[in-house]
């Protein structure tokens with residue numbers, strides 16, 4: 001196996017590079033692109049790259065070197081010294097190298113780097129001689145010891161910073177740059193002392209000389225330890241966490257780049273900088289970036305000194321030529337990589353060196369703009385343009401955000417459950433949210449967790465903040481559906497809803513009702529006080545890319561919506577219909593009273609009256625929905641949740657009774673409350689999600705589906721008479737056996753026929769079912785014989801396939817499963833392979849039972865790009881997702897098809 005690859009030129013100026021940009025899996029991103037830049041003739045400081053596979057072998061072998069690897073590295077080091085005409089550690093003219101990590105996927109700031117390697121008590125003299133600049137040389141040496149101690153040996157960086165501070169105090173100077181060569185030389189001695197005192201001799205026997213740990217003088221040992229440290233940084237906790245968050249595999253490993261150092265801090269004809277070939281914030285075609293004269297790379301990033309804009313570089317005396325060459329290289333790189341690139345460079349005494357390039361990260365707006373411009377420039381095709389935009393990034397464009405220029409203190413962090421930012425008064429109940437909204441005041445609803453009761457408050461609030469629950473909690477799902485910002489699971493938030501306040505644990509901060517708070521659902525940040533918001537610009541670029549996406553995709557995109565506003569919004573985002581209208585969302589507010597009357601009253605006439613009232617309001621609901629979606633299909637799902645969800649909480653009632661009793665309230669009222677509580681208790685189930693819900697409700701209370709179907713048919717008939725083209729479809733939830741569906745289908749057909757007769761209108765209303773139970777998926781051929789369409793409810797299907805409660809998934813074990821990689825990802829966010837197999841089986845069997853059957857997905861997965869790629873491959877006709885995910889799904893569907 002080849003473990004090491006050279007890049008750059010030899011002593012005669014010939015390119016001896018062995019890799020190229022295609023080899024990222026072997027050389028890492030940085031190594032592959034250094035090789036590529038060298039291959040296309042750009043000035044790259046020579047060096048070599050040790051492969052990612054060597055890193056994995058080293059790690060898997062319990063941090064021991066694979067046979068022969070160190071010998072190969074020694075050969076490549078000797079070759080590099082020959083190419084450079086200098087030796088590492090030389091007392092006359094030393095070669096210094098950097099040792100940098102570079103994984104196949106960009107993991108910014110996650111792993112380690114060592115600069116100025118090769119300095120020791122001998123080579124420092126060579127460096128002084130060559131540069132005639134003792135201050136620079138001693139500063140390089142002290143930086144090396146500091147970096148090596150911190151990065152390679154894991155010593156606390158403060159040990160060294162404190163020594164520098166003490167030295168500055170002693171000298172009476174403020175800045176590091178005020179320290180003289182002599183000061184720095186003394187610091188080097190002090191640093192070596194700190195090293196000896198703090199490194200464990202047992203852990204590093206190779207560093208023990210005369211019974212004492214010594215800073216390693218041997219460059220070979222320095223190099224080996226530095227490479228081992230970079231290898232080790234692949235598995236440091238922050239890198240592991242980063243990979244988990246970004247779905248990057250743990251077995252890729254990192255490459256190590258050993259490269260000749262060039263110095264941007266050798267005077268006023270030296271400089272260093274970072275740049276983008278286009279503006280990464282808005283995509284404009286302009287050189288973008290910063291540089292510092294007479295500085296090292298870290299100084300630019302650290303922001304200690306004020307940088308200058310890159311466009312000025314070529315106007316600086318002594319840097320004109322390098323500045324112009326850099327601009328020419330920007331063009332070369334863009335044409336070569338056919339994408340916007342980001343670049344690190346250094347100018348050493350007038351000579352430009354390229355240290356890194358990669359495809360540059362950009363905002364959503366920039367991604368769109370660059371993709372479109374590059375098609376216009378003939379650099380890329382439309383298909384490539386569509387592939388260039390991250391679907392998840394589009395979310396950024398569709399919601400308000402914190403102003404980038406705003407400053408604020410973060411008081412707590414939680415999960416970024418629903419994107420966008422909100423500012424308003426803290427309120428601690430849905431009723432208070434509604435009241436604030438009615439009084440014209442913006443508010444943020446703060447709850448332990450939300451429940452269906454809170455919906456009115458959630459709608460009234462600008463944003464939702466919860467201390468409990470994860471990204472699939474009620475608050476999160478509903479907020480995403482509404483497009484409302486939501487931060488959930490903020491554990492530090494200790495809410496006392498009764499007292500209308502919340503404390504931030506570990507601090508003395510208290511958020512009281514009426515205090516202005518700001519939340520950012522894109523990042524999960526909570527701020528006490530107002531932060532100014534900006535509505536991101538929605539440019540024509542988004543439209544253009546989505547239109548191209550529509551040309552390429554084969555999967556349809558519909559929306560989950562249950563009110564006319566959301567329906568219209570989703571239509572404007574390009575939804576081809578409503579894939580799921582959850583009618584239970586229409587039973588809140590005043591209507592809850594009516595449904596409670598129905599549930600709790602045994603008197604038939606009272607019940608019938610309640611249902612008549614519901615019929616009237618439901619007819620108007622559907623009228624509005626079908627009108628908003630005129631000409632497009634609207635799948636209305638009959639009532640699904642357990643009835644107790646519409647009732648008061650028994651626990652709250654219990655508390656109320658106790659209070660009434662304590663206050664000596666009259667016995668009759670207490671008795672009445674007790675009776676109500678007994679009634680409510682009678683609806684309680686051990687496992688309500690596996691209980692009286694879905695189609696089962698309709699079987700037990702046929703009066704409910706009768707009413708709903710009548711409302712649907714009547715609304716459609718009215719619109720038809722008005723000359724419109726309503727396209728309702730009726731969906732029966734949670735079916736497990738064909739007989740359930742057959743029974744309700746017969747009921748629905750009978751009601752539709754009655755309405756047709758009464759209204760004198762012909763209606764065509766397809767009737768289908770949700771497939772959200774494993775039994776339904778595996779008997780889909782039977783079920784399809786009485787269904788016009790299937791919609792896969794992958795939320796419940798995931799719940800029932802795994803036997804994981806969808807409401808408790810963020811509790812104890814799933815997070816542990818994820819961190820131990822027992823599961824690759826949260827199956828409620830991205831569809832699991834096993835669940836997908838059930839969906840595929842359902843689609844295939846469904847077509848056996850009914851070749852004409854239309855199949856879609858309406859679970860949360862319908863808006864997830866990874867899941868969309870899966871669905872695209874298993875025969876589905878469309879996905880349905882919340883309105884704000886519609887653009888995301890259109891793009892993801894196109895990418896899945898390309």
Ligand code: PEP
Pocket residue numbers: 580582640772792793794795796797858859860
């Ligand atoms: C589902 O189960 O996937 C679904 C869409 O229905 P709900 O989320 O309303 O249960």
Ligand code: MG
Pocket residue numbers: 733772793795796
């Ligand atoms: Mg469901």
